[in-house]
Amino acid sequence: MPDNSSTIVAEALLEALETMAFVALLPVEDTGTSPPDARRVCMQFAGGSTGGIELVAPFGLGRLLRDNILGGAEDDDPDNGPDDALRELMNVTSGILLRQITADKCDVEMGIPTVERYNAPKDWPVFITQPGALVFDADGHPVAIRAWGLEAIAEAA
């Protein structure tokens, strides 16, 4: 697994955001600003090696993804649609990341992403200091992402 695993994770998230919903991903200097009305989205990998990805983002990012994907059409599910969009973002990001680190010879299986409310004021400072955690600005929304187990997955491929 190359040392640029953080770059690979960032690029996977960037590609997913841009291709799905034309949302840009930029670096931030102030990582202390936690997302309001936050969600934690998780994907577990299973199989020969275990690992996963988790993402913390505001509900507002989910709404932005949904609005961009619907192309101006009214959202018929404004309460659940944004969470669903965040789950799909995780799904697509995970696929891109695993393809990249295993050169398409992926041994693990992707799970189904889960989303839950997240107490960002309390837990964000801890999340962003974990090994491998990255913080970005996605069209004005603070987003943090972290992946684990990637080295073992890459070696098994």
Added chain:
Amino acid sequence: MGYNILIVDDSATTRAMIKRTIQMCGIDIASMMEAPDGQAALDMLSRSSVDLVLADLHMPNMTGGEMTRKMRQTDALKGTPVIVVTAEPSIKRLAELAEDGVQAFVRKPFTPEGIRKAISQVLEVTHA
């Protein structure tokens, strides 16, 4: 005469994305139906005439692969083409989908051109 297309994905957002992409492709569409998983899709297929199914792979209740296998075991559905639209990272698992009876796959994140090309190729073969 247009095609009746069934879109199967547990994400309503993705179903909307695929629907919108198909509408942009210039394909002659009579109707587009949606189902949230493989079992719901089979229920819909038993009631409605469908010319093409676009399905995710990883879904609760029933996966896209299981759904396709069951379609191939059903006389009325064995000829209905299936395109899998998926984030699945293993090219080996994607190639094995042909054994389930899947005609083509498109990887997520998909582009309008990728969807259009897959649909055109599959429908040309099916209706040749």
